[in-house]
Amino acid sequence: MRIIKIKRRTVVEKRYAKSMGVLITQVTYIKKHILGMPFKTLHKYRKTYYGKVKDCRDCVLFV
Template identity: 60%
Template sequence: MRLITVKRVTKVEKRFTPKMGELLTKVTYIRKHILSIPIQTIHKYRETYYGKIKDCKSCELAR
């Protein structure tokens, strides 16, 4: 049994960009787990409407 695992989880979230306004997008989180308890988010990225992959730092959480 492994103590440390890395898991990928995809959620649909509301995001806000100044150019497009509010949008719903799929956000993928890569997290480190110890005994199935999430410890640290290593990276998160989102998929755009056109299928491109972007970092989540370019958009904010919706208000």
């Protein structure tokens, strides 16, 4: 059994940017799991309609 695993998970989220307004997009999280429990988020990104990959820091989570 492996102690450390890297897992990728895609979730649909609402995001908000000043230039675009509310945006519903798929966000992919890459997390490190130790003994099956999530430990740290290594990276999160989203894909645009045109296929470009963008970091999630430019859009904040819409609450």
